[in-house]
Amino acid sequence: MTDSGVKATGASLNGVAEAAKAQAPGRGLPPVHLWSPAHSGEIDIVIRKDGSWIHEGSPIGREAMVRLFSTILRKDPDGFHLVTPVEKMRITVEDAPFIAVRVDREGPALVFHTNVGDRVEAGPEHGLRIETDPASGEPRPYLHVRRGLEALIARPVFYELVEMAEERGAQLGVASNGAWFPIGPAEAHAS
Secondary structure, eight states: OOTTSOOOOHHHHHHHHHHHHHHOSTTOOOOGGGOOOOOOEEEEEEEOTTSOEEETTEEOOOHHHHHHHHHTEEEETTEEEEEOSSOEEEEEESSOSEEEEEEEEETTEEEEEETTSOEEEOBTTBOEEEEEOTTTOOEEEEEEEETTEEEEEOHHHHHHHHHHOEEETTEEEEEETTEEEEEEEGGGGOO
C-alpha cells in the first residue's frame, strides 16, 4: 500500500525498472545506500526461498529484469526495499534475497557466484555464517553479499565447501582471504 492506501501498480514496477536502468547502466551497482527517498509504498514482489522473484503472483521471467532489480535492492531496519533516488518500495523476502549457486577456489579466495550475477570473494568483508534450521536441524549457510544483503548458499555449493573444509580443533571450516569460517563440528562431517 502507498501512504494513501493504494497498492503500487504494474506501472510503478515499470517506473522502478526505468529508474534502475538510469542509475545502473551495465552491471554497476548504484549507490542505493546514499539515497533517502520517502517511502512510496509497497509493490507486490516476493523473493521466494528458492531465489525466484514473483510479481503479482507470477514469476518475473526476464533474467535481465531480476538482475536489474537486484542492483537497487536495499535492506533497511523496517525490511527490504527497491530504492531509486525518488522512490522506496517495500517488497517481501522469504529468506535471503540471493542464492549462491557456485563456488570456486581461486588462490587464497573462495569466490561465490549468485543467481543474480554477483561475484563475491568470501573474506573479512564478506563473511560466511551457518544457521541451523529449527525444524529439520539441517545447516542453512549464508554469504554476506553487500550492505546487509545475503545469499543462501545452495545445498550443492555447501557440499563443495564441506569437501574443501579442513579441521581446526573440533571445528570443520574453510579459509578465504585470511578469514576462517567454521561450518560445523568436525565429528559431524567425519566419514
